[in-house]
Amino acid sequence: AQTVTQSQPEMSVQEAETVTLSCTYDTSENNYYLFWYKQPPSRQMILVIRQEAYKQQNATENRFSVNFQKAAKSFSLKISDSQLGDTAMYFCAFMTPNTGANSKLTFGKGITLSVRP
Amino acid sequence: DSGVTQTPKHLITATGQRVTLRCSPRSGDLSVYWYQQSLDQGLQFLIQYYNGEERAKGNILERFSAQQFPDLHSELNLSSLELGDSALYFCASSPPPFRGYYGYTFGSGTRLTVV
Numbered sequence: 001a002q003t004v005t006q007s008q009p010e011m012s013v014q015e016a017e018t019v020t021l022s023c024t025y026d027t028s029e030n031n032y033y034l035f036w037y038k039q040p041p042s043r044q045m046i047l048v049i050r051q052e053a054y055k056q057q058n059a060t061e062n063r064f065s066v067n068f069q070k071a072a073k074s075f076s077l078k079i080s081d082s083q084l085g086d087t088a089m090y091f092c093a094f095m096t097p098n099t100g101a102n103s104k105l106t107f108g109k110g111i112t113l114s115v116r117p
Numbered sequence: 118d119s120g121v122t123q124t125p126k127h128l129i130t131a132t133g134q135r136v137t138l139r140c141s142p143r144s145g146d147l148s149v150y151w152y153q154q155s156l157d158q159g160l161q162f163l164i165q166y167y168n169g170e171e172r173a174k175g176n177i178l179e180r181f182s183a184q185q186f187p188d189l190h191s192e193l194n195l196s197s198l199e200l201g202d203s204a205l206y207f208c209a210s211s212p213p214p215f216r217g218y219y220g221y222t223f224g225s226g227t228r229l230t231v232v
Contacts, residue, residue, distance in 0.1 A: 033218050033220070035220045037220075037223075042225075043205060043225070043226055043228075044119070044223065044225050044226075045207060045209070045223035045226075046223075047219075047220050047221075047222075050219060050220055091159075091160065093220070095218060095220070097214065097218045098214070103211075103214070103218060104150070104162055104165060104173050104175070105150070105162070105209075105220065105221055106162070107159060107160040108159070109159040110159060110160075
């Protein structure tokens with residue numbers, strides 16, 4: 001079974017600075033996908049970024065980028081130029097693709113990020 | 118608006134009662150997933166349906182059941198409710214596999230409070 005571990009329960013960062021959120025996972029699969037989701041105080045789950053395991057290039061979406069280390073099974077999220085609106089809980093998630101259409105997302109426990117003005 | 122519609126947004130009910138949560142997936146998506154989010158348990162996968170058929174089951178209690186209808190909307194039925202069932206229940210949807218794997222689109226959730 002796949003597991004996703006987010007060992008830091010909370011982090012805080014000053015506005016405009018950079019912060020990195022850690023995530024590790026465990027799997028015996030070679031083909032999989034990794035995601036970071038954001039859950040602001042509104043509780044809506046929002047997809048932040050996606051990484052395909054067979055791609056060596058790290059994914060980037062504007063101020064959000066990942067550091068994907070496949071051998072180490074590590075998938076960290078870097079937020080640059082932090083903004084107050086980045087205050088949220090962030091979840092790391094893992095998916096093994098399945099053509100039988102039962103690809104389940106497994107989530108870590110999440111990390112609460114607070115951006116200080 | 119994510120395109121995934123969940124109703125109701127809030128529900129308050131008494132122990133022992135039964136409730137039904139409803140979800141309409143994003144247009145074109147065939148899979149519907151149900152997750153439970155409580156304070157100390159994170160996001161727990163309950164069940165998945167694909168085009169009307171159950172495809173995967175997680176930590177879903179026997180008191181809970183779900184189904185997906187021909188129009189692809191889904192309902193999660195929770196019965197004999199207990200205080201510990203109080204949580205945020207999310208529905209999510211995803212497109213069929215031939216379109217690729219881009220994660221799920223989540224609804225805004227139903228906040229269930231059992232008193």
